[in-house]
Amino acid sequence: MGDRFDVIVIGAGPAGSSAAYNLAKKGFRVALIERGRKPGSKNMFGGRVYAKPLEEAFDGLGKAPIHRWVVKERLSIVNKEEYVTVEYTGRGRKSFTTYLTDLTDWMAGRAVDAGATLITEVVVDRLLMRDGRVAGIVSGDDELEADVVVDAEGVNRLVLERSGLVERLTLRHVALGVKEVIKVDKGDIEKFFGLGEDEGLAWVFMGSVSDGLPGGGFFYTNRDSLSLGLVIYLEGAVQGMRRHIYDMVEELRIGPLFSRYVENGRIMEYSAHMIPADPRAIRPPRLVWDGLIVTGDAAGLLINMGYTYRGVDTAAYSGMLAAKAIEEADGDYSASRLKRYEEMLRNSYVGRDLEKFRGVHDLYMNPRLFNEYPALLTGLLRRLYEFDYEGYKFSKAFSEARRGLVSLPRIFLDLLEVYRKL
Amino acid sequence: MSSQAPEERKRRKIRLEDLLNNNIWDVDPRPHIKLDTSKCRDCNYKPCVLLCPTGCYTTHGDDVLFSYEGCVECGTCRVVCPEEAITWEYPRSGRGIHFRFS
């Protein structure tokens, strides 16, 4: 690894590629280190990316691998074979579906085009420390020095853990996401969901699909495939799992919501990855040290809005801000100088939305959200819509559906909580 | 030959092994995860068994069997294990899972 670099970036994911791109563009000598055989080969996500921040971080989307622009949103509340769906069709085009593997490869390619040196198939073991400051990285017997290091290693942040800068990940910190990508006919996708050639659907669902555990599912239309998956929060899952997580995902695929869309499909890939969960738990005590800036999932910058995850755009944006802070530091990479990064982040949409939606995780920890309320909702609608002769009055249907599930004051308090936190 | 109608067959679960057959690995001959199985006997819930998405952990009576070959490097087992029975590292030299459509 002989050469000396101004900056070493750990991980060529969205955060690292963006940092490397924005630094290389300004003339910094950047090493972008990735453990995978190529950028993207270790990356996995649900399916949709908000475009604007990415456009800003990479100076346009150019040849980015965009599959479909999301114009339809669906949200379903599931109670076994019954479900309630809300659908919104709008002008859309604020977010697109893609494979993160391809998108990451494109992002890292942008960094390389701007002059960054991409080093693949190298696992960073730990930070190189000199006189109490970060002075580079260590991989096996190799050391590589730099003036400043950007940590963009993602949620499973072994480097930060080993360096003693963050505590070990615990159940509170993370959720597990598992996904199947299923090849289907492009025309079928458009026919099934009433979509145009480059239009897409984003669909999230919650309720009995997670066996009453905090979590939920997602379904995205790609160009000629569908992404279907499930997220389970590990807190509670340790004791609460009733079947194998693979069974839960497979039963989704063959279950009432999706079987008709995927039955002629062929599985292309089965993947899994962790997601930052409780934002207060996973956020490191600080994001800068002498000679080090932490970005993306490693910094816990994922926003869970309750009905969608945003982690790719925020990671890329944080990488861009890290690059700015390094540029402004003008050669002095002490923590006090790099603190500008924390400040810029706080004042950006990333900081503001993290703050705004920080309570969503608490809502997710309410078990009634996954058990009683889906049952109440479907019970109510069943009574209102399914009858032979005589119909129900709403008030009667509601009180019957509610019986034995939740009390009225409880519903009132929960609604108040939702209102305050969303 | 199955006597079920085609629709019925389509709505059957795919076995985990068959799901995993769609993935590409370059398996590191040196295991990147090591398990001290002696600690598993005292582990109450054995959460790794139901939560490892690729079924790397299986029970055999009170014992837990482990194979690292199908691992997709999600890190879940490391987080859920209450006994610190797992030594977890990333595979070296670009080995391990190679996602293409995720």
Ligand SMILES: Cc1cc2nc3c(=O)[nH]c(=O)nc-3n(C[C@H](O)[C@H](O)[C@H](O)COP(=O)(O)OP(=O)(O)OC[C@H]3O[C@@H](n4cnc5c(N)ncnc54)[C@H](O)[C@@H]3O)c2cc1C
């Ligand atoms: C199931 C699931 C669904 C999601 N859905 C969405 C969604 O729909 N939309 C959205 O915007 N976000 C979504 N996210 C979140 C999003 O994927 C992440 O927030 C985002 O990928 C974070 O980017 P990152 O660059 O910080 O980390 P990562 O993407 O994890 O990249 C880290 C990189 O560092 C490399 N690396 C790690 N350690 C080392 C090391 N020691 N040495 C060398 N290289 C290393 C890794 O190989 C990887 O390439 C989802 C996540 C999951 C798991």
Ligand code: SF4
């Ligand atoms: S969780 Fe840890 S101790 Fe328990 S069975 Fe699994 S590996 Fe063994």
Ligand code: SF4
């Ligand atoms: S890292 Fe994930 S896939 Fe690999 S053995 Fe652990 S839980 Fe299973």
